[in-house]
Amino acid sequence: MRAEMQTILDRLKAARVVPVVRMKSAANARTAIGWLKEAGLTVFEITMTIPGAPELIRELSADPALLVGAGTVADEASAAACLSAGARFIVAPWVDPNLHAQCILGRALLMLGAMTPTEVRAARAAGADVVKIFPASSAGGPSHIKALASVFPGVPLCPTGGVEPGAVSTWIEAGASFVGIGGKLVDERLVAAGDRAAIVDAARAVA
Numbered sequence: 001m002r003a004e005m006q007t008i009l010d011r012l013k014a015a016r017v018v019p020v021v022r023m024k025s026a027a028n029a030r031t032a033i034g035w036l037k038e039a040g041l042t043v044f045e046i047t048m049t050i051p052g053a054p055e056l057i058r059e060l061s062a063d064p065a066l067l068v069g070a071g072t073v074a075d076e077a078s079a080a081a082c083l084s085a086g087a088r089f090i091v092a093p094w095v096d097p098n099l100h101a102q103c104i105l106g107r108a109l110l111m112l113g114a115m116t117p118t119e120v121r122a123a124r125a126a127g128a129d130v131v132k133i134f135p136a137s138s139a140g141g142p143s144h145i146k147a148l149a150s151v152f153p154g155v156p157l158c159p160t161g162g163v164e165p166g167a168v169s170t171w172i173e174a175g176a177s178f179v180g181i182g183g184k185l186v187d188e189r190l191v192a193a194g195d196r197a198a199i200v201d202a203a204r205a206v207a
């Protein structure tokens with residue numbers, strides 16, 4: 001693995017949790033990220049479903065204490081825009097070999113989605129530095145991660161989808177390098193309602 005990728009991977013492993021920020025409102029996303037930072041979280045995946053996602057990535061990337069990536073990246077053009085904005089990792093919930101070249105150019109880590117052993121192998125062949133196991137909970141939970149890790153020793157796995165904030169250690173012990181948590185940690189309804197305490201409490205449960 002390239003040195004830059006190893007450094008990013010080491011930071012992701014140390015963080016243990018990547019908040020997957022997926023919201024309909026950029027304003028709500030900014031509010032949620034502010035609360036999560038307050039709770040001590042420093043890694044964020046900004047999904048391209050957020051209006052103006054590259055601009056938000058650019059804002060966050062200006063803070064050297066943060067590690068910011070882009071999620072749900074659908075094509076090379078979107079990847080290029082996010083990398084130009086400062087994204088240090090690119091995530092797609094599927095296998096897309098076209099994203100690898102952009103990540104090489106941008107010196108960014110690539111995370112591609114998979115569920116089965118065949119898909120994990122395809123993701124690695126497509127250049128994935130990390131394989132995102134999605135949706136993780138409906139695929140079998142930690143036991144599925146344990147099974148995949150036994151077949152792919154040394155392959156970094158990031159389960160996402162249905163991971164509970166209080167169960168992070170269970171996933172790590174099963175073989176995950178780190179986990180992604182979306183709605184269980186960044187609930188837009190709570191943000192819109194101004195329920196800072198609920199978001200901060202969930203963040204502290206994983207921090």
